[in-house]
Amino acid sequence: MTILENYHQWLQDFANDPETVRELEAIRNDEKELEDRFYTDLSFGTAGMRGVLGAGTNRMNKYNVRRATKGLAGYLLENPENAKRGVVIAYDSRRCSAEFAKDTALVLCAEGVPAFLFDALRPVPVLSYAVRHLNAAAGVVITASHNPPQYNGYKVYGEDGAQVGPEAAEGITRIIRATKYTDCVLMDEKKALDNGLLKMIGNKEVDDDYIAQIKTLSINPELLRSEGSKLHIVYTPLHGSGNVPVRRLLKEIGLTNVAVVKEQEMPDPNFSTIKVPNPEDPGAYEMAFKLAAEVDANVIFATDPDCDRLGVAVKDGKGEWHLLSGNQIGCVLLHYILSSKKKAGTLPKDGAAVKSIVTTSLANKICESFGISIFETLTGFKFIGEKIQQFMDKGDHTFLFGFEESYGFLSSTFVRDKDGVNASLLVSEVACACMAEGITFYDRIQQIFKEYGYYVNNVVSTTLPGKDGLARIKEIMGGLRAQPPKEIAGLKITAVRDYLKGTRTENGREEPTGLPVSDVLYFELEGGNWVCVRPSGTEPKIKLYVNSNAPEKAEAESINAALCEAAKAMMA
Ligand SMILES: O=P(O)(O)OC[C@H]1O[C@H](O)[C@H](O)[C@@H](O)[C@@H]1O
Known part of the structure; x- marks a missing residue:
C-alpha cells in the first residue's frame, strides 16, 4: 500500500477512536509527517x-x-x-x-x-x-x-x-x-x-528467587563483608525499573552506604531530569555527581529504564572522577572473574566468554592470557544469549561472562539478557577487592592496560532520521562496499569483513564470517586495530566503531583520533 492508502486505512479502521482520528487529521496536509509515520x-x-x-x-x-x-x-x-x-x-x-x-x-x-x-x-x-x-x-x-x-x-x-x-x-x-x-x-x-x-x-x-540467585554470583562474598562498609555508592535508577531490585540487592549483600539520587528515584515517563535515560550519555550522571560530592562517594551506578544496562563512574586516588566506558567496565569484570577463579582453582578448562564484534579486542587478550575461549557475535545481546544455550546444548563450554561495549554485562546463565543488577553486584565486589589491595577501581583499569597494552575504543554516531535518513545510511554503506578503502589513516587494511555478504577477505582469499547476515562492514587494520561501520538497529543512526591499541596511552589515543577522523571522512 502507498503512504496515503495506509493513512486512509487507519482513518477507516480506527474511526471509533477519537484520539487517533484527531492525531491523524492534524497531519493530513503534512507530507513529511505522513511519510514518516506510514512509509x-x-x-x-x-x-x-x-x-x-x-x-x-x-x-x-x-x-x-x-x-x-x-x-x-x-x-x-x-x-x-x-x-x-x-x-x-x-x-x-x-x-x-x-x-x-x-x-x-x-x-x-x-x-x-x-x-x-x-x-x-x-x-x-x-x-x-x-x-x-x-x-x-x-x-x-x-x-x-x-x-x-x-x-x-x-x-x-x-x-x-x-x-x-x-x-x-x-x-x-x-x-x-x-x-x-x-x-x-x-x-x-x-x-x-x-x-x-x-x-x-x-x-x-519471581523477585525473591531472582535476588537469591543473583547473590550466588558473588565470587568472593567475604570481600563484600570485610570491605563493604568502606564502599560509598551513589545510585541513580534514572526514573526506571532498577530502583527496587538494585537497592534490594545492594542492601542484602551488606552494602549500606548507598545514597540514591532522590530526583531520579521515582518512575517518570518524561525522564524530566535528563535528556536521555542512557548511561552512555555523560548528562545522565549530572545529579549523581552532585550527590557523590555531598556524601563523599567513591563509585556511582546508573541503570537505564529497563535496567539491563549499568553505567559506572569511579573516583581515582587524587579524588578525580572518571566515567567508565562499557569496554572498560566489561574488561575489569572479565579480568576479575577469570583471575579470582584461577586463584581459587575453579576456572573451568572449557570456560568461555562472549562479546560482540564491536566490543574491544582487549577482551580477547585477557581471555587468551587465561587460556579461556572467547566467542564473537553480532551486536545484540540476543546473540550472546543464544551462545549460552548452544554451550549448554552441546555441553562443550562453560559460560563465564558476556558483555557488549553498550554497557551490557552478564555472568549468570539463569538470565539470558544483559543484567544491570548482576553487574551492580560484580562492580561492587571488584571495588571491594581493590580496597582490600589498597588501590582504586581506576588503578585496576590502569593495571590491566599496563599488562595487556593500552586500548582505546570510540564510537562516533551520526543521527539520520526518517525515510531520507535511511536512504542516506544505505548510500553510505553501499558506497563503502563499492569502493572499499585500501588504508585508513595510513594503516593498511589487512582484511575486510562484509557481514552482509557473509565473507572475510584477506589477500584475495574469502572465508565465511560464520555469523548471521547483517549490514556491517569491518576493516581489520595492521597492528590489531580496526574500524567497523554499521547502521544502528535501535535508533536512526549510523555508527562508526574504532578500536586502537599501543603499548602506551598517548600512542593508542593518537592512532584512535587519526582513525576516527579518516573514517568519518570516508563516510562523508
Ligand atoms: O547499535 P544498536 O543496534 O543501536 O544496538 C546497541 C545496543 O542496543 C541495545 O541495548 C541492545 O540490547 C544491545 O544488545 C545493543 O548493543
Missing part, C-alpha cells in the same frame, strides 16, 4: 521493535502492540502444546508501558495463550529470569530501553529467556504482516482473570 511498518531490530509513540504503521501505539501480539500468539500456536505454557509480560516506566503490557496480555488471552503479567514495573533481567523460572513459552517486555522519552518498544523473548533471534523474529513478522489491525481483539480483563488465563505475578513468584 513502513515497525520491524524487529537489534533489540525488538522500537519506535516513536504516535498513530501510524511506523509508530509505537496500542494498535501495533496488539497486532504484534497477535503475530506472536500465532507463531506460538504453531505448536499448541508449547503455547499452553504461556507468555510472561513485563514493562518499564515509559509512556504507555503499563497500558501496552495489559493489551499484550489480553490479546494473548483472547488467542487462548495464558499470560503472566507483572503487577508493577520490572527490569528486563527479571523478565528473562521469569520466563525460565515459570517455564513459559515466551516473554515480552514493553520498553524502548535507553532511547529518548518519545520512544517505546516491544522486546520478545524465547523459552530460553533470550531475546528472539532473526529466524523467530521473521516467523513472527510473517504473521504480523498477514494480520489485519481490526482482527486483533482483547479478552475482557475480568473474564481473563476469572478463567485463569491471566495471572498477575510479583515478588512471591
Whole structure:
C-alpha cells in the first residue's frame, strides 16, 4: 500500500477512536509527517521493535502492540502444546508501558495463550529470569530501553529467556504482516482473570528467587563483608525499573552506604531530569555527581529504564572522577572473574566468554592470557544469549561472562539478557577487592592496560532520521562496499569483513564470517586495530566503531583520533 492508502486505512479502521482520528487529521496536509509515520511498518531490530509513540504503521501505539501480539500468539500456536505454557509480560516506566503490557496480555488471552503479567514495573533481567523460572513459552517486555522519552518498544523473548533471534523474529513478522489491525481483539480483563488465563505475578513468584540467585554470583562474598562498609555508592535508577531490585540487592549483600539520587528515584515517563535515560550519555550522571560530592562517594551506578544496562563512574586516588566506558567496565569484570577463579582453582578448562564484534579486542587478550575461549557475535545481546544455550546444548563450554561495549554485562546463565543488577553486584565486589589491595577501581583499569597494552575504543554516531535518513545510511554503506578503502589513516587494511555478504577477505582469499547476515562492514587494520561501520538497529543512526591499541596511552589515543577522523571522512 502507498503512504496515503495506509493513512486512509487507519482513518477507516480506527474511526471509533477519537484520539487517533484527531492525531491523524492534524497531519493530513503534512507530507513529511505522513511519510514518516506510514512509509513502513515497525520491524524487529537489534533489540525488538522500537519506535516513536504516535498513530501510524511506523509508530509505537496500542494498535501495533496488539497486532504484534497477535503475530506472536500465532507463531506460538504453531505448536499448541508449547503455547499452553504461556507468555510472561513485563514493562518499564515509559509512556504507555503499563497500558501496552495489559493489551499484550489480553490479546494473548483472547488467542487462548495464558499470560503472566507483572503487577508493577520490572527490569528486563527479571523478565528473562521469569520466563525460565515459570517455564513459559515466551516473554515480552514493553520498553524502548535507553532511547529518548518519545520512544517505546516491544522486546520478545524465547523459552530460553533470550531475546528472539532473526529466524523467530521473521516467523513472527510473517504473521504480523498477514494480520489485519481490526482482527486483533482483547479478552475482557475480568473474564481473563476469572478463567485463569491471566495471572498477575510479583515478588512471591519471581523477585525473591531472582535476588537469591543473583547473590550466588558473588565470587568472593567475604570481600563484600570485610570491605563493604568502606564502599560509598551513589545510585541513580534514572526514573526506571532498577530502583527496587538494585537497592534490594545492594542492601542484602551488606552494602549500606548507598545514597540514591532522590530526583531520579521515582518512575517518570518524561525522564524530566535528563535528556536521555542512557548511561552512555555523560548528562545522565549530572545529579549523581552532585550527590557523590555531598556524601563523599567513591563509585556511582546508573541503570537505564529497563535496567539491563549499568553505567559506572569511579573516583581515582587524587579524588578525580572518571566515567567508565562499557569496554572498560566489561574488561575489569572479565579480568576479575577469570583471575579470582584461577586463584581459587575453579576456572573451568572449557570456560568461555562472549562479546560482540564491536566490543574491544582487549577482551580477547585477557581471555587468551587465561587460556579461556572467547566467542564473537553480532551486536545484540540476543546473540550472546543464544551462545549460552548452544554451550549448554552441546555441553562443550562453560559460560563465564558476556558483555557488549553498550554497557551490557552478564555472568549468570539463569538470565539470558544483559543484567544491570548482576553487574551492580560484580562492580561492587571488584571495588571491594581493590580496597582490600589498597588501590582504586581506576588503578585496576590502569593495571590491566599496563599488562595487556593500552586500548582505546570510540564510537562516533551520526543521527539520520526518517525515510531520507535511511536512504542516506544505505548510500553510505553501499558506497563503502563499492569502493572499499585500501588504508585508513595510513594503516593498511589487512582484511575486510562484509557481514552482509557473509565473507572475510584477506589477500584475495574469502572465508565465511560464520555469523548471521547483517549490514556491517569491518576493516581489520595492521597492528590489531580496526574500524567497523554499521547502521544502528535501535535508533536512526549510523555508527562508526574504532578500536586502537599501543603499548602506551598517548600512542593508542593518537592512532584512535587519526582513525576516527579518516573514517568519518570516508563516510562523508
Ligand atoms: O547499535 P544498536 O543496534 O543501536 O544496538 C546497541 C545496543 O542496543 C541495545 O541495548 C541492545 O540490547 C544491545 O544488545 C545493543 O548493543
